[in-house]
Amino acid sequence: MLYIVGLGLGNERDITLNGLDAVHKCHRVYIEAYTSLLSFGISSDGLSKLEKVYGKAITVADREMVEEKADGILADASELDVAFLVVGDPFGATTHTDLVVRAKKMGIEVKVIHNASVMNAIGICGLQLYRYGETVSIPFFTDTWRPDSFYEKIKRNIDMGLHTLCLLDIQVKEPDLELLCRGKKCYLPPRYMTINTAIRQLLEIVQNHGDSVYTPESKCVGAARLGSDDQMVIAGSMKQLLEFDFGEPLHCLIIPGKTHHIEDEMLDFYSLR
């Protein structure tokens, strides 16, 4: 059996009792390292708060390992129990559909243990989840690559009065192209987009389009480290949030559509004065 266990968002104690039961049964335990593991105490030497709480040795699996060595992860999983741990929910912002498909094709039973994900935890800001339109991802602009497909989606959501969750770029284990050209496989340090950068890019795009779908005066909500003890949820104009220091990653940004009375009341609690 392959158990895909969501760990939730905050720390090592956000696992569910069912999740912990599954981990205890497993012969091998992997954890995906695509997204931020900061709050889970995963350090480069592999020691972790997780291993202490879960009572198991855990192998960190980066994207390369999962994509290229999935057979190793799945080996024997038709007879033995193997766990694959995932920050958030297994099918939240980062999805693990490919691993599930591969396992099922090998005849391995898969059991998913759900948990909170940024996709539902953003509900805490008070904007109703069922009033969100399509989620967008905002990638880091480079000098030569400034894609803006997210802009049309935000525009569409706003036109329909719907809220937009903007997921912000995470670059973990990106190859260093300069060194790669010289034949060395090196990686750039991880980068996590801040709310400030996201707003800067959003304002650049809307200006390029000569539109006023949103402006520096538009109210939005920044959320940092959702689900952690030190999470921050701050509502304010784009101009205000552009200057606000949200601290450590992960960040995300919500652009409200049409709000209801009760949504406004909640946003008020988070508003910068």
Place this chain on the structure above:
Amino acid sequence: MLYIVGLGLGNERDITLNGLDAVHKCHRVYIEAYTSLLSFGISSDGLSKLEKVYGKAITVADREMVEEKADGILADASELDVAFLVVGDPFGATTHTDLVVRAKKMGIEVKVIHNASVMNAIGICGLQLYRYGETVSIPFFTDTWRPDSFYEKIKRNIDMGLHTLCLLDIQVKEPDLELLCRGKKCYLPPRYMTINTAIRQLLEIVQNHGDSVYTPESKCVGAARLGSDDQMVIAGSMKQLLEFDFGEPLHCLIIPGKTHHIEDEMLDFYSLR
């Protein structure tokens, strides 16, 4: 402190370790009874599997109690710790924004402990969460009341190639109007809409509009008891699912928009042959 603790979807062991820590600290523990408590072993005499696992007496709070007697629930919560337990996530399909607003106005600190909700657990069917449009709720039709505002939303989502999550009506503690007229406050037995009823209503509506946004041949996905050990996820044409017995509540229905290759592969695993 008011702790609002998400219990997840399946059973009493879907609480997180952080959630359990919070419950253990609390002087009073309530559980919301708006949605289905079936799998959580809440029976009419108040005994429950929950109380055994959590080691606390739990008061069941129906909508009436939360709306009319919120002050009782919140009394002392600025000095003592009080827990309000919620099936799924505190801000998932059923939201508790009103309780949070009321507590904050009383100067009570609120801490939310997130968990899985139907809003993210549907990811298990393989359709990517970030490709969903606005969520719709489908209410029970009566002879005289057949609202169809959900139809335009589904149409819009399909036009944009987005998936639609349909939440199906739950009627818990609905007053019996016939008896109420005779001066007695009685309640109808709880009703949970099945996937079959939802599809029947959906097909009626599209026919009334003379549209072909979807047809009896359109593929959709029915999910019952998401997150439970006996959950069911079945993909098939509306016509096929109309006849399929999904068993006990809760049910929900997903109408796919444009699907990608990996999404199709996942749906294949769930398809009726």
